[in-house]
Amino acid sequence: MKLKKSLAILIAALMLLPFAAFSAAEDTSFTVTDMTGREITFEKPVEKAVALTASDCEIIFALGAEEVLVGRGEYCDYPPEVTDIPSVQSGYDTNIEQIIALEPEVLFMATMAQTQEQVEQLEKAGIKVVVSDAQDIAGTYTAIAMIGQILGKDEEAEQIIDSMKNAFEEIAENKLDGEKTIYFEVSPLQWGLYTAGTGTFMNEVAEMMGLKNCFADVTGWAPISEEQVLERNPDYILTITMYFGEGPTPEEEITARPGWENVTAVKNGDILNLVNNELSRPAPRLVEGAQMLYDFVVESLAAQELAPAA
Amino acid sequence: MLKVENLSVSYGELTILQGVSFDLQPGEWLMIVGPNGAGKSTLINAITGGVPARGRVIFEGKDARTMKAHELARGIGVLAQSHYVGYSFSVEEVVRLGRYAYAPTIFSRHGGEEQAVHAALEQTGLYELRHQNVLTLSGGELQRTFLAQTFAQDPKLLLLDEPTNHLDLVYQKQVFELIQNWLKQEGRAVISVVHDLSLARVYGTRALLLDRGKVVADGTMEQVFSDEILDRVYRMDVRAWMNRMLAQWKEA
Amino acid sequence: MNERNGEHFRGWEYLLFATAAVLTLLLSVCVGSVQIPFATTVSVIWNGIWGLPQPAGTAPAILLTSRLPRVLAVMLTGASLSLCGGAMQGLLKNPLADGSTLGVSSGASLGAVVAIAFGITIPNILFAGTVVMAMVFAFCSLLIILGLAYRLDFSLSTNTIILIGVIFSMFASSVMSILIAFSGEKLRSITFWTMGSLQGTSYTNVLVLLIALVLFGGVICLHARELNAFAVGEEKARHVGVNVRRVKLVILIAVSGLIGVCVSIGGTIGFVGLVTPHMVRLLVGPNHKRLLPASLFGGSIFLMLSDLIARTLLNPLELPIGVVTSIIGAIAFVYIYGSARKGR
Numbered sequence: 001m002k003l004k005k006s007l008a009i010l011i012a013a014l015m016l017l018p019f020a021a022f023s024a025a026e027d028t029s030f031t032v033t034d035m036t037g038r039e040i041t042f043e044k045p046v047e048k049a050v051a052l053t054a055s056d057c058e059i060i061f062a063l064g065a066e067e068v069l070v071g072r073g074e075y076c077d078y079p080p081e082v083t084d085i086p087s088v089q090s091g092y093d094t095n096i097e098q099i100i101a102l103e104p105e106v107l108f109m110a111t112m113a114q115t116q117e118q119v120e121q122l123e124k125a126g127i128k129v130v131v132s133d134a135q136d137i138a139g140t141y142t143a144i145a146m147i148g149q150i151l152g153k154d155e156e157a158e159q160i161i162d163s164m165k166n167a168f169e170e171i172a173e174n175k176l177d178g179e180k181t182i183y184f185e186v187s188p189l190q191w192g193l194y195t196a197g198t199g200t201f202m203n204e205v206a207e208m209m210g211l212k213n214c215f216a217d218v219t220g221w222a223p224i225s226e227e228q229v230l231e232r233n234p235d236y237i238l239t240i241t242m243y244f245g246e247g248p249t250p251e252e253e254i255t256a257r258p259g260w261e262n263v264t265a266v267k268n269g270d271i272l273n274l275v276n277n278e279l280s281r282p283a284p285r286l287v288e289g290a291q292m293l294y295d296f297v298v299e300s301l302a303a304q305e306l307a308p309a310a
Numbered sequence: 311m312l313k314v315e316n317l318s319v320s321y322g323e324l325t326i327l328q329g330v331s332f333d334l335q336p337g338e339w340l341m342i343v344g345p346n347g348a349g350k351s352t353l354i355n356a357i358t359g360g361v362p363a364r365g366r367v368i369f370e371g372k373d374a375r376t377m378k379a380h381e382l383a384r385g386i387g388v389l390a391q392s393h394y395v396g397y398s399f400s401v402e403e404v405v406r407l408g409r410y411a412y413a414p415t416i417f418s419r420h421g422g423e424e425q426a427v428h429a430a431l432e433q434t435g436l437y438e439l440r441h442q443n444v445l446t447l448s449g450g451e452l453q454r455t456f457l458a459q460t461f462a463q464d465p466k467l468l469l470l471d472e473p474t475n476h477l478d479l480v481y482q483k484q485v486f487e488l489i490q491n492w493l494k495q496e497g498r499a500v501i502s503v504v505h506d507l508s509l510a511r512v513y514g515t516r517a518l519l520l521d522r523g524k525v526v527a528d529g530t531m532e533q534v535f536s537d538e539i540l541d542r543v544y545r546m547d548v549r550a551w552m553n554r555m556l557a558q559w560k561e562a
Numbered sequence: 563m564n565e566r567n568g569e570h571f572r573g574w575e576y577l578l579f580a581t582a583a584v585l586t587l588l589l590s591v592c593v594g595s596v597q598i599p600f601a602t603t604v605s606v607i608w609n610g611i612w613g614l615p616q617p618a619g620t621a622p623a624i625l626l627t628s629r630l631p632r633v634l635a636v637m638l639t640g641a642s643l644s645l646c647g648g649a650m651q652g653l654l655k656n657p658l659a660d661g662s663t664l665g666v667s668s669g670a671s672l673g674a675v676v677a678i679a680f681g682i683t684i685p686n687i688l689f690a691g692t693v694v695m696a697m698v699f700a701f702c703s704l705l706i707i708l709g710l711a712y713r714l715d716f717s718l719s720t721n722t723i724i725l726i727g728v729i730f731s732m733f734a735s736s737v738m739s740i741l742i743a744f745s746g747e748k749l750r751s752i753t754f755w756t757m758g759s760l761q762g763t764s765y766t767n768v769l770v771l772l773i774a775l776v777l778f779g780g781v782i783c784l785h786a787r788e789l790n791a792f793a794v795g796e797e798k799a800r801h802v803g804v805n806v807r808r809v810k811l812v813i814l815i816a817v818s819g820l821i822g823v824c825v826s827i828g829g830t831i832g833f834v835g836l837v838t839p840h841m842v843r844l845l846v847g848p849n850h851k852r853l854l855p856a857s858l859f860g861g862s863i864f865l866m867l868s869d870l871i872a873r874t875l876l877n878p879l880e881l882p883i884g885v886v887t888s889i890i891g892a893i894a895f896v897y898i899y900g901s902a903r904k905g906r
Contacts, residue, residue, distance in 0.1 A: 189761060189762035190762055191759065192759035192761045192762075192880070193761060193762075193880070217878065218879060222879050223881070223882065224878050224879060224880055225595035225596075225761070225873055225878060225879075225880040226628045226761055226762060227594050227595045227596040227624045227628050227629060227873075228595050228596060228877075230596070230620050230623050230624045230628060231595075231596040231620050231624060246681065257762070258627040258764060259623035259624070259626065259627025259628050260627075261623075262620070262623055358800070358801065379800065379803050379804060379806070380803035380805070381803075382803065383801065383802055383803025384803065387801065390797065390798075390801075393794075393795065393798070394795070395794050395795070396655040396656070396657065396793055396794075396795075397657070397843070397848030398843075398847065398848055399790070399847075399848050399849065400847075403569065403790065407787075407794060407798070407802050410787060410788075410791060410802045410803050410804060411802060411803030414803060414804075414805075456798075459802070460801075463802060
């Protein structure tokens with residue numbers, strides 16, 4: 001009996017030994033759980049990173065850590081300075097060789113771009129892979145905190161999260177009555193209508209401010225029929241179509257569509273164009289987008305209250 | 311009725327036909343004979359404008375090159391050795407195509423189209439088969455269908471390129487007799503490429519022997535089929551070979 | 563002197579096909595992602611035709627400005643594409659020839675994308691730049707494809723044609739990808755459109771399609787006899803007196819013109835031109851005097867039904883019409899290819 005007990009203690013001690021030794025020697029090391037639940041241990045804050053998604057780039061810039069970026073995904077476009085950083089293929093065409101050549105310590109990527117083999121290849125090359133894949137505003141906070149921790153910018157991350165929370169709370173406290181409907185247009189009629197339904201940031205922001213997304217029955221970004229838009233008759237339209245300085249602006253184009261003249265939003269001229277993906281990425285600028293939409297709706301409501309008197 | 315002057319065809323360095331000339335009279339059946347690669351089929355193609363050729367082809371006093379496609383088709387009909395029809399046309403539909411030259415635009419009237427089609431069908435014994443799908447025909451029936459098409463086309467000159475190459479004896483005889491009958495009407499002539507010398511000798515009234523793109527002999531069957539000429543062109547004793555084959559039948 | 567030779571489409575056949583097409587049209591107008599009572603549909607359209615005041619509500623806007631022009635455009639596009647398919651299958655004597663298998667549609671959409679990317683427009687005429695560029699590119703693609711095919715294999719066998727068509731389509735779409743990559747956001751939304759979308763078509767579009775169909779389609783239909791001759795064989799066509807070069811050029815111009823217009827308005831809608839002439843051929847036979855008019859009706863019915871599926875299957879979601887036709891078409895393609903090979 002005694003032998004058995006002492007053996008157990010010995011084994012337990014042996015198992016603990018490496019941990020004890022490790023933590024004693026490396027004071028700066030920390031472990032991060034990424035957004036797929038993988039645990040990644042860093043010995044010290046990262047100094048060279050590649051971010052494949054536009055949102056992660058935005059977060060890194062917002063943290064003031066842009067000097068760590070040695071590479072970025074090809075579709076990253078905000079802030080404008082991001083384009084000075086070498087670009088690598090991302091998404092379906094993620095190019096492992098390009099990434100390895102940049103010698104980053106860590107690669108931030110989204111689930112869509114992640115395959116098991118890619119991760120294995122990168123880790124063999126000594127690059128840690130961190131998946132940042134926020135699906136909602138809470139997830140965005142997690143992403144910001146996680147990236148902040150990895151880059152040694154915990155305080156900055158906390159500040160950003162706090163200010164986002166405050167701004168959203170303020171909007172939520174003054175929310176609308178939940179009667180007005182909004183239609184989010186992701187792709188214009190000319191190319192086939194796409195809208196943002198449940199599970200998108202636009203939908204979450206709308207709910208938060210007491211607007212009803214008239215395509216809440218749709219999930220994600222999805223093609224929808226023109227008839228349904230006319231039938232659902234939204235009070236507001238938010239389009240994220242880009243404008244290139246020639247031809248009608250997206251607002252003008254929507255207004256000019258035959259048959260749309262009786263849609264409430266078109267009748268009242270309540271069409272807002274957000275051109276810089278403010279409401280399509282899990283990044284700090286969600287607040288800006290939400291604020292712009294909120295202000296737009298409030299202003300238009302105020303104008304309408306004045307109108308009947310005139 | 312047909313005058314061929316100094317016709318030459320070459321693809322780059324390769325000369326297929328060199329300075330071929332002959333003159334064809336109504337009532338003649340000209341057999342173009344010669345070993346493989348002599349340019350027999352090319353000569354037929356060159357006459358109809360199917361391959362680019364130097365020299366002149368004069369049909370009934372007019373330069374064939376300057377004639378409109380449908381004008382030429384009213385004068386010259388062509389029957390190839392084999393046909394692959396892509397779709398399930400009926401026999402009658404294929405034969406009716408022969409009448410195209412008489413109404414090349416939709417504004418022109420189809421004078422006597424039905425009569426001509428029916429006559430051609432009856433002449434070739436295809437009237438009963440006229441609604442049949444051509445894809446289901448035997449080789450002989452298919453060849454007769456296209457012969458009926460050229461009959462419906464009612465040309466003065468018929469060009470045949472090895473018309474019975476893939477056919478068994480019954481059909482060979484059938485097709486050649488149909489053509490022989492057709493030729494009986496005044497003002498008609500036939501040119502055919504035939505590599506079977508016996509067949510050529512039986513039906514032809516005149517022969518043109520080609521070898522390596524040049525005319526070796528042109529004249530009556532007797533003149534062209536002389537032992538000296540044939541042996542030289544075919545590089546073998548042609549008469550001995552023919553006799554040996556015939557002997558098999560005599561003994562039996 | 564009108565000889566009845568049974569080659570032509572008979573009156574009752576016209577009536578039958580036209581009735582089927584009209585019924586499909588009515589079905590397409592009455593059924594959609596938004597349910598509108600039949601009585602309302604009838605009164606809205608009746609009032610719309612005579613310019614009478616419309617009832618309140620969204621029904622007039624949905625029916626008259628969204629659904630009707632779209633269904634009409636779909637009908638005309640289907641008719642045009644399958645007429646083109648029928649003509650090319652005859653001209654090349656190849657049952658697998660079609661705008662999409664030959665790569666002409668890809669060429670046309672490349673033209674449209676080029677027009678959009680470089681802002682090529684014709685002053686005062688909306689979307690004319692896209693239409694003209696699509697037509698020009700469609701014609702050039704046809705010339706390139708056939709030129710290559712003749713060079714590689716003079717008999718234009720099925721395999722050569724399909725191979726070159728696939729290669730050309732891939733080439734055209736990679737050029738398109740390059741253009742899209744270089745022009746960034748501006749063209750990214752076009753990737754949706756290349757799948758085929760007739761959403762948002764206007765009555766102007768419908769009018770353009772109609773003019774193109776009457777003009778180019780008329781030219782094609784007037785060449786039914788020549789196409790019969792080509793379907794039997796190009797050599798044979800020459801021997802019976804067809805001016806082979808001229809007819810071929812005219813048909814190719816008409817086909818690329820029509821495909822160009824369709825593509826610039828509805829994007830690439832695959833397989834319509836391949837599948838419908840085949841289905842129709844089973845019904846009326848290969849004679850182009852019957853096949854071409856029947857293809858007009860058959861194509862419009864096929865595409866209207868595909869569009870109906872695209873609009874209503876996943877309501878309120880909408881599938882690109884090209885996805886629906888490609889799924890149906892791919893299955894039919896395999897079947898046709900199989901039976902075509904067996905037939906040899």
